[in-house]
Amino acid sequence: xxxxxxxxxxxxxxxxxxxxxxxxxxxxxxxxxxxxxxxxxxxxxxxxxxxxxxxxxxxxxxxxxxxxxxxxxxxxxxxxxxxxxxxxxxxxxxxxxxxxxxxxxxxxxxxxxxxxxxxxxxxxxxxxxxxxxxxxxxxxxxxxxxxxxxxxxxxxxxxxxxxxxxxxxxxxxxxxxxxxxxxxxxxxxxxxxxxxxxxxxxxxxxxxxxxxxxxxxxxxxxxxxxxxxxxxxxxxxxxxxxxxxxxxxxxxxxxxxxxxxxxxxxxxxxxx
DNA sequence: AGTGCGACCCGAACGC
DNA sequence: TGCGTTCGGGTCGCAC
Numbered sequence: 376x377x378x379x380x381x382x383x384x385x386x387x388x389x390x391x392x393x394x395x396x397x398x399x400x401x402x403x404x405x406x407x408x409x410x411x412x413x414x415x416x417x418x419x420x421x422x423x424x425x426x427x428x429x430x431x432x433x434x435x436x437x438x439x440x441x442x443x444x445x446x447x448x449x450x451x452x453x454x455x456x457x458x459x460x461x462x463x464x465x466x467x468x469x470x471x472x473x474x475x476x477x478x479x480x481x482x483x484x485x486x487x488x489x490x491x492x493x494x495x496x497x498x499x500x501x502x503x504x505x506x507x508x509x510x511x512x513x514x515x516x517x518x519x520x521x522x523x524x525x526x527x528x529x530x531x532x533x534x535x536x537x538x539x540x541x542x543x544x545x546x547x548x549x550x551x552x553x554x555x556x557x558x559x560x561x562x563x564x565x566x567x568x569x570x571x572x573x574x575x576x577x578x579x580x581x582x583x584x585x586x587x588x589x590x591x592x593x594x595x596x597x598x599x600x601x602x603x604x605x606x607x608x609x610x611x612x613x614x615x616x617x618x619x620x621x622x623x624x625x626x627x628x629x630x631x632x633x634x635x636x637x638x639x640x641x642x643x644x645x646x647x
Numbered sequence: 648a649g650t651g652c653g654a655c656c657c658g659a660a661c662g663c
Numbered sequence: 664t665g666c667g668t669t670c671g672g673g674t675c676g677c678a679c
Contacts, residue, residue, distance in 0.1 A: 407655090433673085450656090450672055485656050487673070503674095530650075537673085547672070636652075637672075 377448040379433060379510065379544030379584055380608060384591030385454060386428050386435060392456050396473040397424045405468035408481065410491040419492060420471065432507040432543030443498055445491040452488030455480045507543040511580035521573035528565030534635035535565050545580060551615045551640050553580045560646045561639045586611065614640040
């Protein structure tokens with residue numbers, strides 16, 4: 376599932392593949408992916424050029440000149456660049472064809488991803504972007520900021536870390552990893568989180584996301600015509616998806632519980 | 648306002 | 664073997 380590091384990898388890879396390309400036509404096979412008017416989407420895109428690709432939290436932001444195309448991959452969204460004459464896969468829902476007869480194809484087995492076309496000046500007032508919190512790799516993420524957002528909440532810290540309006544881009548995997556690295560129990564209430572905890576969360580989230588982005592970067596060479604989201608970060612996971620396996624620090628079996636409806640992995644000894 | 652939960656999807660894992 | 668059922672996961676929107 377793409378989190379901030381995977382989205383950053385997709386962004387960098389796509390920049391190398393589609394910047395400068397001009398759209399010839401658009402085919403929308405599954406319109407529910409769009410949070411925009413279908414007819415507008417199909418009529419506005421042709422003629423636009425991909426000028427840049429930005430990112431905010433888990434949102435990809437394609438710069439088309441006077442418009443932005445926003446794209447959220449949710450669980451399994453992927454982009455593929457293919458020749459226009461290749462057969463359309465059953466999970467390819469949006470096809471953007473360029474004047475050089477290559478396609479940018481949006482592929483999503485779960486159909487959870489979303490796209491939205493907005494005028495450039497609307498970016499800062501678009502709800503999806505406006506409510507993004509501070510990214511883990513931003514200098515603006517301070518322990519004081521985190522403490523102010525966390526210490527009045529009765530929710531478990533795991534749930535708080537998944538709130539994109541506080542930290543933008545952390546998902547279920549990295550939230551578990553950050554809490555393990557910070558020695559914080561995922562069920563600890565926001566109101567019990569200390570300033571020192573916040574400093575740990577700030578530091579470990581920056582370290583983990585930076586490392587994950589670096590890992591994603593190392594896989595760029597393996598992308599050819601397909602742009603998956605399989606980074607190499609898996610090999611560094613300390614707790615996530617490691618139920619019953621020994622803790623890397625103390626050998627205690629990793630425990631899996633549900634927090635706020637989400638699978639949560641932690642070490643009961645290291646994360647009291 | 649803060650919180651909880653169903654809905655959205657469908658492939659994989661599971662149960663019989 | 665093959666069928667039906669359950670689960671997961673990010674975010675939204677509705678209910679309380």
